[in-house]
Amino acid sequence: MTATTMTATTEPDDICADPPESFARRARQSVRTPLGAAALAAVLLLAALAVAGPVVFGDQASRIDTAAMNQGVSGAHLLGTDSLGRDIAARVIVATRLTLRLGLSATAIGLLGGLVLGLAPSVLGRRGGRAVTGVVGVLVAFPGLLFVLFLATIFGIGSTGAVLAIGLALVPPLARLIQNLATTVAGSDYVAAARILGVGRFRIVVRHVLPNIVEPVVLFAAQAATGSLIAFAGLSFLGLGVQSPDYDWGRLLNEGLSRIYVNPASALAPGVAVVLAGLVFGLLGEALAQTAGRRTAARAVPAAHVPAATDTDGALPQTQADVDSSALIQATHLRVSFPGGRTAVRDVSLSVAAGEAVGLVGESGSGKSLTALALAQLVPHPGHVQGTVRFDGHDLLADPRSGRRLGAELAMVFQDPMTSLNPALRVGRQLAEVAEVHLGRSRKAALARAVDRLAAVGIPDPERRARQRPHEYSGGMRQRAFIGMGLMAEPRLIIADEPTTALDVTVQKQVLELLGRIRANSGAALLLISHDLGVVAEVCDRVLVMYAGRVVEELPVARLFQAAAHPYTRALVGAIPTMATDLDRELATIPGRPPEPGEQVTGCAFATRCAFAQDRCRGELPVLEPAAGGAGHRVACWYPRAVGSDTTRDDTARAKTEVVQ
Incomplete structure (x- = not known):
């Protein structure tokens, strides 16, 4: 991604508010x-x-x-x-x-x-x-x-x-x-x-x-x-x-x-x-x-752990050939399960190299966010994480104490910044806590760095804004402030979970430019979770497509629109309207629904929605294997679509139409 310089502009709703009242x-x-x-x-x-x-x-x-x-x-x-x-x-x-x-x-x-x-x-x-x-x-x-x-x-x-x-x-x-x-x-x-x-x-x-x-x-x-x-x-x-x-x-x-x-x-x-x-x-x-004048949140999470349910769907573990031992973060056979036989993430293996931007895409419920939470050791109870997660060579699941370093080297940008910031505390105070805990800064020095980070993410008048509470910020400013919190300790990895959701196009562009500028200046790696393939194509170097808790395709972003091999990936691409889309026809949709985490599926989970599925798809689970025609391209499909120089976006759209029909 080419680094761009972001100008500190004021959004339409960034109207100066009065300082918070005592x-x-x-x-x-x-x-x-x-x-x-x-x-x-x-x-x-x-x-x-x-x-x-x-x-x-x-x-x-x-x-x-x-x-x-x-x-x-x-x-x-x-x-x-x-x-x-x-x-x-x-x-x-x-x-x-x-x-x-x-x-x-x-x-x-x-x-x-x-x-x-x-x-x-x-x-x-x-x-x-x-x-x-x-x-x-x-x-x-x-x-x-x-x-x-x-x-x-x-x-x-x-x-x-x-x-x-x-x-x-x-x-x-x-x-x-x-x-x-x-x-x-x-x-x-x-x-x-x-x-x-x-x-x-x-x-x-x-x-x-x-x-x-x-x-x-x-x-x-x-x-x-x-x-x-x-x-x-x-x-x-x-x-x-x-x-x-x-x-x-x-x-x-x-x-x-x-x-x-x-x-x-x-x-x-x-x-x-x-x-x-x-x-x-x-x-x-x-x-x-x-x-x-305060209101509490409305999401309950129990406080104790229980043993994880065993996944009995007969699935074979995914394989990841030639795992890069120098990867900044690497997950192998990652599984996230909940009581009652519900497995939301099934044998996911992935890695992100230093300075690399990787996109994680898929429909809602495909396991994207839980995968990211498992990497950051934030899976809520009663979820149980299995597998291996190594960050800079340290096994986080085997040695929980090593996870404390994540606070300084990993930044998590959540989907809704309003619930990510404590409504009872001033924004500057929340950012300063990072520097106090992980950098050992004094209260005054930590607050000064918080003001500097707010300025770095393009928030105007950062000294005054640092004294305000989250409700006095606009949606875009809250997202930038939360990104600034992640920059308090110079992170090496940024996990962004739908960072542009509910933002208008202008603010979305500013946030994406900000992430690009941060990567260019700090060399941090980025794991971007998004439903928007256009956003992923603009920001990322590599794409992982998830379906029903598994990675079904991994490919360079340059091949996403022209050479996707899995029918599910092609269906996602075909659902994106373009300037050439016929306005008289309904937008393409994928029929059916993804399986629930507790459903027992034999074979390929996408088989019931796939127009190209055969008996083998319904009886055997495909694993990630190299796809023809490109390095770094792997697909979990028994009958992948032809990948070659003649495969165009229109071909992908036609394949999507076959799925719908």
């Missing part, structure tokens, strides 16, 4: 909204009652007046008096402090325990994580009210026992929520990128998982605070909570219940206080979530 500024803006203002006013009022109530109304609440016993509502006593003549309204206000203190203490215990158990599977190993998940599952299945009563019996009657009982009862549901959220975030591409950088589990949890689950955890904590108030009221009402001479709203409710027909206010007032306090906590949770 949490304090977002909080001030949130207060100006009706929700924020109502939450602030309610919290301040509740806090004032809790702080000042015992000071102002303490004497009135504890003063015994035998002359005013069991009085109803009056001007002197707004809610009447109890059996000792004490003012009920004053007692409800004074009880606010103890009720809130106990409720918030229980919520804090539940939140702390939920965070510990919820995040434990992300930090512990496979067995420890599964054990914690199983324990939490059992506890969640136990009815909450019975769990509280059981714990209250164990810890004993009194406020301390009630705090422990309610707090511990809040732990299982919160832990389950955090486990689900953490697992969802752990399946994001930016977490996979952090793992390939060599970032430890604990740091991933602190920097990548926690910031992205703040909103739902805050909302749940607010709901938990409301639930703890109700639970305390219930325990005290039953006599298991606060004991005399102390009192909270639940104990006052118990005392007033016996006189509900004489003085309904004495019983209803504590209950109304519980409801209003719960509404305050709900408003506070919504306001905090609005201030945070």
